[in-house]
Amino acid sequence: MSTAFHRTMKDVFSLKKGSEDFENDSDYSRWLEEGGYSIVEKTHPGHSGIRKIKCEGEEVDLNHGSVAIASITSCTNTSNPSVLIGAGLVAKKAVERGLKVKPFVKTSLGPGSKAVMDYLEAAGLVPYLEALGFHLVGYGCLTCIGNSGPLHKSVVKEIEERDLTVASVLSGNRNFEGRISPHVKANYLASPMLVVAFALAGTVDIDLTKEPIACDPNGEPVYLKDIWPANGEIEQYCGKYVQPEMYEKEYANVFQGTERWQELDAPEGLLYDWNNESTYIQEPPFFQDFPLNIGNMEDIKDARALVVVDDSITTDHISPAGSIPADYPAGRYLMEHGVAEEEFNSYGSRRGNHEVMMRGTFGNVRLKNKLVPGKEGSWTVYLPDGEEMPIYDAAMKYMENDIPLVVIAGKEYGTGSSRDWAAKGTQLLGVKVVIAQSYERIHRSNLVGMGVIPLQFREGESKESLGLKGDETYTIKGISEMKPGGELEVVARNPDGKEVTFNVTVNLNSDIEVDYCKNGGILHKFLRDKVKGE
Amino acid sequence: MDNNSISFKARDTLDTRGKKSTIYRLDKLEENGLCKITSLPYSIRVLLENLVRNTDGKVVTEEDVKNLAGWKPGNVPKTDIPYIPSRVILQDFTGVPAVVDIAAMRSAMKKLGGNPEEINPVIPADLIIDHSVQVDCYGTSYARNCNEKHEFQRNRERYELLHWAQNAFDNFNVVPPGSGIIHQVNLEHLANVVHLREENGETVAYPDTLVGTDSHTTMINGLGVLGWGVGGIEAEAVMLGQPYYMPIPEVVGFELRGELKEGITATDLVLTVTQMLREHGVVGKFVEFYGPGYRKLSLPDRAILANMGPEYGATMGFCPVDEVTLDYMRMTGRSEEHVNMVSQYCKEQGLFAERDAPVPEYTSTLGLDMGTV
Numbered sequence: 001m002s003t004a005f006h007r008t009m010k011d012v013f014s015l016k017k018g019s020e021d022f023e024n025d026s027d028y029s030r031w032l033e034e035g036g037y038s039i040v041e042k043t044h045p046g047h048s049g050i051r052k053i054k055c056e057g058e059e060v061d062l063n064h065g066s067v068a069i070a071s072i073t074s075c076t077n078t079s080n081p082s083v084l085i086g087a088g089l090v091a092k093k094a095v096e097r098g099l100k101v102k103p104f105v106k107t108s109l110g111p112g113s114k115a116v117m118d119y120l121e122a123a124g125l126v127p128y129l130e131a132l133g134f135h136l137v138g139y140g141c142l143t144c145i146g147n148s149g150p151l152h153k154s155v156v157k158e159i160e161e162r163d164l165t166v167a168s169v170l171s172g173n174r175n176f177e178g179r180i181s182p183h184v185k186a187n188y189l190a191s192p193m194l195v196v197a198f199a200l201a202g203t204v205d206i207d208l209t210k211e212p213i214a215c216d217p218n219g220e221p222v223y224l225k226d227i228w229p230a231n232g233e234i235e236q237y238c239g240k241y242v243q244p245e246m247y248e249k250e251y252a253n254v255f256q257g258t259e260r261w262q263e264l265d266a267p268e269g270l271l272y273d274w275n276n277e278s279t280y281i282q283e284p285p286f287f288q289d290f291p292l293n294i295g296n297m298e299d300i301k302d303a304r305a306l307v308v309v310d311d312s313i314t315t316d317h318i319s320p321a322g323s324i325p326a327d328y329p330a331g332r333y334l335m336e337h338g339v340a341e342e343e344f345n346s347y348g349s350r351r352g353n354h355e356v357m358m359r360g361t362f363g364n365v366r367l368k369n370k371l372v373p374g375k376e377g378s379w380t381v382y383l384p385d386g387e388e389m390p391i392y393d394a395a396m397k398y399m400e401n402d403i404p405l406v407v408i409a410g411k412e413y414g415t416g417s418s419r420d421w422a423a424k425g426t427q428l429l430g431v432k433v434v435i436a437q438s439y440e441r442i443h444r445s446n447l448v449g450m451g452v453i454p455l456q457f458r459e460g461e462s463k464e465s466l467g468l469k470g471d472e473t474y475t476i477k478g479i480s481e482m483k484p485g486g487e488l489e490v491v492a493r494n495p496d497g498k499e500v501t502f503n504v505t506v507n508l509n510s511d512i513e514v515d516y517c518k519n520g521g522i523l524h525k526f527l528r529d530k531v532k533g534e
Numbered sequence: 535m536d537n538n539s540i541s542f543k544a545r546d547t548l549d550t551r552g553k554k555s556t557i558y559r560l561d562k563l564e565e566n567g568l569c570k571i572t573s574l575p576y577s578i579r580v581l582l583e584n585l586v587r588n589t590d591g592k593v594v595t596e597e598d599v600k601n602l603a604g605w606k607p608g609n610v611p612k613t614d615i616p617y618i619p620s621r622v623i624l625q626d627f628t629g630v631p632a633v634v635d636i637a638a639m640r641s642a643m644k645k646l647g648g649n650p651e652e653i654n655p656v657i658p659a660d661l662i663i664d665h666s667v668q669v670d671c672y673g674t675s676y677a678r679n680c681n682e683k684h685e686f687q688r689n690r691e692r693y694e695l696l697h698w699a700q701n702a703f704d705n706f707n708v709v710p711p712g713s714g715i716i717h718q719v720n721l722e723h724l725a726n727v728v729h730l731r732e733e734n735g736e737t738v739a740y741p742d743t744l745v746g747t748d749s750h751t752t753m754i755n756g757l758g759v760l761g762w763g764v765g766g767i768e769a770e771a772v773m774l775g776q777p778y779y780m781p782i783p784e785v786v787g788f789e790l791r792g793e794l795k796e797g798i799t800a801t802d803l804v805l806t807v808t809q810m811l812r813e814h815g816v817v818g819k820f821v822e823f824y825g826p827g828y829r830k831l832s833l834p835d836r837a838i839l840a841n842m843g844p845e846y847g848a849t850m851g852f853c854p855v856d857e858v859t860l861d862y863m864r865m866t867g868r869s870e871e872h873v874n875m876v877s878q879y880c881k882e883q884g885l886f887a888e889r890d891a892p893v894p895e896y897t898s899t900l901g902l903d904m905g906t907v
Contacts, residue, residue, distance in 0.1 A: 075718055075753060079753075106673075107672060108677075135674060142667055145665060148668070173845070244866065267698050271644060278691050281692065286638060288642075290642060449771065522776065527653075530643065
């Protein structure tokens with residue numbers, strides 16, 4: 001039995017360590033933050049050292065390593081009856097010993113399926129979970145994707161005033177700093193059973209294999225092994241209480257939804273009745289001014305660089321998903337449309353409104369655009385006159401003056417979460433081509449899907465090796481004849497009139513992709529074919 | 535469409551307890567000398583069926599079928615194939631922009647003088663609303679109600695759009711908020727493993743395959759269903775009937791032997807497997823599990839192995855259909871009739887991982903005695 005929890009304890013920390021490795025890995029990071037929250041710069045949790053629980057006397061106060069959030073959440077674990085029944089049994093045994101959850105812990109149970117509550121209910125385990133604060137909070141991604149909601153005000157105040165590194169313990173699958181809650185720096189992944197145990201302990205600064213979790217009302221220490229169910233017990237419960245009828249019942253009317261859903265005042269009809277007033281949903285301009293017949297693509301003449309960036313620019317740099325700063329173009333737009341700052345919500349939730357998303361493109365507050373050296377955020381220079389301004393404002397000014405745009409980048413351009421707005425926003429800002437040393441696979445494909453041509457420096461060449469600063473004008477020749485994997489000639493002319501000529505590779509995989517670019521995107525091609533009856 | 539002549543005479547009839555349906559038989563490819571089915575990884579067999587069934591000489595050609603059928607461990611053909619998933623799943627963060635795009639296409643179609651009704655998902659899609667609910671209230675029995683109330687207040691405009699889409703589009707279903715998490719709803723309910731679909735006036739049986747706009751779409755590989763996460767624009771294109779062009783993947787076989795020791799959880803196993811696969815390097819590849827240990831692994835455990843696909847970097851972590859799959863389908867309330875059909879179809883197509891079946895040939899293999907975890 002001791003190996004059981006020794007092993008599981010190790011999980012918590014080896015998972016943490018494991019995820020640090022993942023974080024630095026571009027293949028893994030592709031899928032970061034799809035829930036819509038930004039990664040916070042890495043800081044290391046400063047634990048206070050081992051602190052013993054006082055067996056008698058007052059409750060533990062909030063400190064470094066305190067558990068601020070304990071959540072049974074995520075698709076990874078909540079479809080597994082044995083660990084959920086297991087969590088219920090841990091709760092049962094803890095309650096029977098008179099244990100309580102520390103008052104500062106935000107506890108939650110957010111299963112991925114309604115059947116979960118049915119079998120927990122049938123097994124009589126719900127009252128025990130609720131006695132420890134693990135009430136049902138809803139069915140969905142919840143805490144796992146950062147929708148953990150606010151912490152108690154007094155807890156936030158304490159964390160901020162004392163600069164505490166507090167922890168979340170959750171049964172999720174990712175634990176990047178800042179993902180779960182802006183106030184919680186350290187995030188630990190654990191099985192639902194250990195989530196309950198850590199809520200009881202109130203701290204991650206504890207070795208549950210050796211130290212007592214807490215003391216019972218008689219002052220007797222209670223160890224993890226005292227409340228840990230045996231595998232046989234869990235299996236017995238699963239066999240008895242997890243029944244096919246529960247799934248049948250819950251899924252019989254799965255498309256109907258709750259009363260709230262049914263009572264929504266949704267428009268009807270073949271065409272969507274766009275509401276000009278909405279700040280969430282707007283008709284996107286992709287198919288406005290939509291000529292049915294398109295000619296050959298033309299060369300790009302005297303384009304300007306909107307953004308010049310180094311390696312590993314993520315899709316979150318290009319299209320952030322998290323909070324909208326009030327003093328940025330997207331924030332200004334929302335304010336102008338009567339949205340108070342508290343109601344901004346995230347970029348992620350406003351992906352149905354291109355007005356917000358365009359303004360948020362290259363909107364990451366930590367973007368390092370080389371055109372504005374030493375400055376971070378969504379800034380660039382309107383090159384013809386050297387005026388510094390937000391990237392969105394510059395793009396609009398270029399558009400007014402019919403100046404096409406390019407983006408110049410280093411390696412692994414567009415790494416991170418697969419985010420289609422990174423490509424849509426790029427297109428809507430008037431960027432015709434990106435020239436990078438290499439691309440992340442899905443972002444490259446999304447650029448093509450939006451008709452932005454991904455070009456690639458030749459092997460061994462880069463903006464540095466070619467001496468490009470970004471203040472040049474760019475002329476790209478041969479686009480009408482471009483072939484997948486072929487080359488195009490680029491002439492970069494610097495402000496002194498000096499020219500650098502170099503070739504770039506057309507990073508398209510097939511003739512179909514050339515056709516997508518020609519049409520301005522995959523949806524554009526589809527629509528054209530449909531209208532023409534092809 | 536008579537594609538019998540161009541798809542290697544693979545078209546045949548499947549008789550499941552008196553019900554007849556059309557089946558595209560993989561063994562016909564073997565009869566045509568294209569490949570040895572039992573040597574191919576199970577995941578490649580599923581892809582192969584996809585190509586054979588969709589061969590029309592235009593989008594999917596005999597050449598594509600031959601290319602994939604020529605899959606060999608040391609010699610994976612370096613060409614793209616047009617994969618046509620049988621369905622698409624979306625969550626609401628990625629789903630809202632997709633619906634906005636399709637709605638905009640309808641509006642544009644009307645303005646351009648075409649028929650807006652022609653703009654519809656061609657490939658069935660399910661959008662599961664799970665990303666918007668927050669924990670505003672907790673620790674009380676009204677927590678769920680309170681959180682849903684806030685959720686609807688914050689997301690009213692987005693939800694009205696999705697509610698509209700639920701009625702306005704064909705081949706498009708919305709799982710409303712408060713129902714569950716996309717991958718769980720998929721695993722427990724939406725996935726058929728094998729479809730019986732009415733198409734062009736006949737019933738056709740074929741493997742369930744999908745793409746999804748969420749990284750952990752791979753969780754469904756735990757149920758023997760082919761699928762992975764793609765970008766929003768790619769998913770829209772698939773919904774509108776465009777094939778998903780993909781390179782023919784290498785397949786890494788992962789043999790599980792022995793049994794987990796008492797007290798060792800699936801989480802431990804996944805950690806070890808993830809570490810091994812990351813060291814091995816499986817980016818852009820399929821991983822396929824097999825072996826005596828695999829056969830004993832419960833379905834929820836397999837689903838965790840598959841769920842973590844993005845964490846070890848593979849396109850998929852495929853768990854072929856066997857008795858455990860069928861038992862799970864029964865446990866989650868799928869009808870006996872359907873489960874029997876799945877069983878029979880998979881067995882006839884060589885998609886069922888029988889105990890005594892030869893191990894497919896993999897690009898490379900790894901092995902783990904679960905007792906050492």
